[in-house]
Amino acid sequence: MLSREDLLMIKQMRIHGAHIIDIDHHIGCSERTVRRHLTEKTVNARRREPMKKLRPFMNYVDLRLREHVWNTEVIYQEIKQQGYDGCRSSSRQYVHPKRALRASKQTVRFETQPGQQLQHDWGEIETVVNNQRCKVSFAVNTLGYSRHFYAWATDSQDAEHTYESLVKAFTYCGGSVKTVLVDNQKAAVLRHDNSGEVIFNNGFLQLAKHYGFTPRLIKPNLVVQPAPRLC
Numbered sequence: 001m002l003s004r005e006d007l008l009m010i011k012q013m014r015i016h017g018a019h020i021i022d023i024d025h026h027i028g029c030s031e032r033t034v035r036r037h038l039t040e041k042t043v044n045a046r047r048r049e050p051m052k053k054l055r056p057f058m059n060y061v062d063l064r065l066r067e068h069v070w071n072t073e074v075i076y077q078e079i080k081q082q083g084y085d086g087c088r089s090s091s092r093q094y095v096h097p098k099r100a101l102r103a104s105k106q107t108v109r110f111e112t113q114p115g116q117q118l119q120h121d122w123g124e125i126e127t128v129v130n131n132q133r134c135k136v137s138f139a140v141n142t143l144g145y146s147r148h149f150y151a152w153a154t155d156s157q158d159a160e161h162t163y164e165s166l167v168k169a170f171t172y173c174g175g176s177v178k179t180v181l182v183d184n185q186k187a188a189v190l191r192h193d194n195s196g197e198v199i200f201n202n203g204f205l206q207l208a209k210h211y212g213f214t215p216r217l218i219k220p221n222l223v224v225q226p227a228p229r230l231c
Contacts, residue, residue, distance in 0.1 A: 002029060002037070010037050012097035053086035054079075054094055056126045060138070061091065063123040065098060067142060072096075083127065117144035118173075119181040119218070120166060120188075122157045139165030143173065144181075162187035163207050176211040181218045188215065 002010075006027050013023045020038075024031045054061075057079040064075050072092045076084075079091070119142045127136050137157045142149040150169040154161050162185065170176045182188040188204045198217045200208075208215050 002027070002033070007037055008093075009097060010034055012093070014038055015097075018097070051090060051094065053084065054090045057082065057084050058094065059125050060123050061094060063121060063140065065095065067119070067121070067140075069147075070095065070099065082125070114145045115175070115177055117179045117181060118142065118166075118169065118177045118213075119144065120162070120169075121183065122162075122185065124157075137161070139169075141166060141169035143177070148173070157185070157187070159187035159201065159203055163203065166207065166211075170211060176213050178213060179216055180208070180213045181216050183218050189217065 006029075010023055010027060013026065014020075018026075020031055020034050024034045027034070060079060060082070061075055064078070069075065072088070072095050075095065076088050076091045121140050121142075123138050123140060124135055125138070126133060128134075129136070136153050137155065138151055138153045139157075139162065140149055140151045150172045152165045152168055154165070166180065182204075186201070188201055190199045190201045192198055200215050204215060
């Protein structure tokens with residue numbers, strides 16, 4: 001018989017996109033059992049209630065998970081600094097089902113050298129400013145060697161704010177890097193040509209030339225493995 005924790009895990013893993021076959025392997029039960037419990041309408045409202053406080057920070061938590069930060073205590077401390085006043089258990093409850101979706105061991109991993117690489121990402125959260133609920137964008141620029149990062153909150157994810165976030169990160173870190181990794185955001189990537197080569201935005205290329213870095217597109221299967229050190 002499955003425990004209450006197992007039943008909650010089944011529902012949470014399904015909500016976060018896990019396949020039924022992956023759920024039954026993770027829980028240790030049959031596919032039929034998983035399907036039966038997914039069709040049940042009984043919901044433990046008391047245990048779902050704490051997620052309300054975490055909801056405005058879920059996008060940021062998902063961003064950190066995509067950056068392969070799975071330490072829930074680290075994530076808890078980061079969102080606490082952003083205004084989260086919920087408990088640790090809510091963040092653990094949210095992250096735990098997603099662990100089944102982590103990249104496999106076949107994912108390519110490598111470790112960069114100091115000053116070699118920085119990864120730029122945009123995130124978005126809902127919060128309250130001047131007693132009004134609104135969406136706040138934040139740029140997160142993370143160093144590949146130490147995993148130290150500079151986060152900057154603003155009201156837009158356009159090219160101007162993208163470039164400003166990088167300049168602020170370089171100032172904060174004391175200098176530029178050799179390579180800046182970006183995703184397919186319009187502020188950096190203009191298009192892909194017929195051969196698959198990335199055509200970067202001219203403004204982004206000018207910024208790269210001025211600060212002496214090479215822009216590169218993040219590969220889907222690329223994971224930067226942080227070194228076990230603090231700086």
